[in-house]
Amino acid sequence: MVKSRAVAVLAAAALALSACGSGGSESPSPSGTAPRVLKLWHYESADSAMGKAWAEAIKKFQASHPNVTVKFEEKSFEQIQKTASMVLNSDEAPDLMEYNKGNATAGLLSKQGLLTDMSEEVTKRGWDKLLPGGLQTTAKYDDRGLMGSGKWFGVPNYGEFVMVYYNKDLFAKHKVEVPTTFEQFTAAMDTFVKAGVTPISNAGAEYPAQQIFYQLALTKAQKPWLDAFQSYKGKVDFHGPEFTYGADTFADWVKKGYIDKKSSGLKAEDMGVAFMKGEFPIVISGSWWYGRFASEIKNFEWGHFLFPGATMSPGSSGNIWVVPEKSENKDLAYDFIDITMSKDVQNLLANSGGVPVAADPAAITDAKSKELIETFNKLTTADGLAFYPDWPAPGYYDVLVAGIQNLINGSKTSAQVLDEIAGPYEDNLADIGN
Template identity: 45%
Template sequence: MSARNHSAARRRLLATAALAAAATLSFAGCTTSGTSDNQTLKVWWWENDDSALSTAWNTAIEIFEAEHPGVTVEFELKTYEQMQQSGQLILDSNEAPDVLEYLKGNATAGVVSNAGLLTDLTDVAEERGWDLENTAQDVGLYENGLMGSGNRYGVTNYGEYVSVWYNADAFAQHGLEAPTTLEELESVMQTFVDNGITPLALGSADYPGPHLLYALALAEMNDESLAAYQQFTGDVDWQAWEDAATRMADWVAKGYIAADSTGIPAQDAGNAFVAGQYPLFYSGTWWAGSFVNDISDVAYDQFLFPGNDLHPGSGGNLWVVPEKAKNKDLAYDFIETTLRPEVQNELGDLGGVPVAADTDAVTTDIGELTITRFDELLESTDGGLAWYPDWPVAGLNDILVQNVTDLVQGNTTPTQAVENLKTAYDQGKADAGF
């Protein structure tokens, strides 16, 4: 067993014990944090063991332990659903870890930062000289619970964006090239339909459906209308959303999207693309690592949604330090370690999208592809990263998924779907005090 595997195995044993302890934890009463022992760093995240993020973060743990003799890292594996549903209760308990991966956005990190449950990292970042100036780090800034400005409550060490993954062999077989406009994309999809192929893998029962609807709405939005939707700076352009819903329904009618995609989650849609059942898949860079491992018999590539200046994407989820953390200085050291070149470069080589890598040191094809495109989006002065459609208010994701499902099934009209979205948005905004 290698040193890395031995270390990972030891941490998994610690994680098992921690999970057992957590199972008996009651979050009913909350008191102040205990005394620091300076010998243990408790770290939580929810990424799978075989993911680029988990691999790179395990490297960070190894570096951290080597540079902190006598300090043990106790790692606990959580799930995304756990943190989404119980994160606030966990952070408000005596069992909160020292540092953990947490969900970015108004309805998640915004809520707990506004409740005083996260450590303000503004001064820490300045004192330690962390380079957090790029816009990917805006997801860690919150003011009165609203993301994008204010004090820093989180740091991300990776980014992500949504693009169109495509089967390059299938394109070549039909004499097609990557489209550069929406009209060209529709022409490409029509060619596949004419040859008996449903072109677009879409998991409408999950986030790919809302992401596609959002991309079609972004086609008619600019920075001003985007800010109105995401940050409540003005009137939302709901006509752009209705036009998007109309086009999406048209794509179903033309056979670009299968009507039965409404029962398919994101993972199954991605698996179908890997299997070659669909030549197109609109989804995020978080698939890059698995595509490298799982696609070996065909050539594949990606392009940004054609014709758009704005694209779903952002900095990644956050490292946060609970206000009740027992070893905050160690937590700061760990966050700093995840931003180091050796960790960032490994993340890039594995298909992740690091925010502080030495791009010349990333040598894999997938790493060069995703990092180059992400950097272009970060540096764009006309468009760029547009965050995600469910971020503005709590509960919006469920409304988006349900109405995209109904739209694809033909159970609702584009006008009705967008009216449902607007109603939920307006109510959520009012509930949040905006």
């Protein structure tokens, strides 16, 4: 669920370019031709901002392609994460798929020859003009599968970042103010613990816990460290101050009761649902939850803030549309991507709690959505997007899940966990010749 620091333009500049809007190049099948099927996979829940936007895109696609049936299958993030290489190398490959961006995922598939080079289509349809600067980082991969340059193997059409969501009612009940410093943040969590309330809803079996660990490391990190870790522009010391602080502090948070030890086996859905039920005052996770929280939380007021004490947060352009090399309907896949970049769909994305790349700013009327985009602009203006911890190496996601689970259940020390996550990273460096 990482990228160039130039992403500071993401919401601001990309929205400004909405005048270059796409969406006019759909090509309906001529009447009388044989019916066709567009096989589409994505993993956005129906109530999320992206889920609502892509559902609208399907409607628009079907209206403009009357002789085409869209066969949509919702896959889980985990399903696609674990089986993509195998599925895309078979006859079961979809025509169009949402996929995670970064070296370990889209980069790996591009290197394996499983994704279509869309460079010519991107230029022809003007998507490159809607995705300036850093937005292109996670769309392009070189021959080694490293992001940031080379050919276009994907198209992102939203942005995302990790933040702190909080239950305003629980904060008020326990007389906790919104923290602006790290010390205030931990003091707030101490207040909840003393009242018998576990502060943070967490999920150790999937991505959320590793993102908290990474966010803690980022509080001690500077840009050269980030460039070294994510882009191999320097040596990463896994026992240096950044990762050591992240691991030690995460383990300390478990000991202090900020994070429940039982969360080691929970999944992201468990975490999000528990927060929506009002069972926890805090959840540290991404903007992909924002629209769903807005739709489903009915019994309390909630808000968000950037992680206190950090100048950088996990985040990037959103996941990307990729066209498998084995797609039998690449032209239809391109038409669908085009519709997701249209102003109507981008405006819906914005007003549903998403971070669009090509919306009309004047059309964003939802107050919660405006808050989200303002926060994202604040982060990107400070050049604060730091990608995600699992991006640098293939298979690294599972390595981090296992490592952070060990921190939660206390089965290994911080130093042992850091050794475990260092090994696969350094093996990958050797594989790519760095």
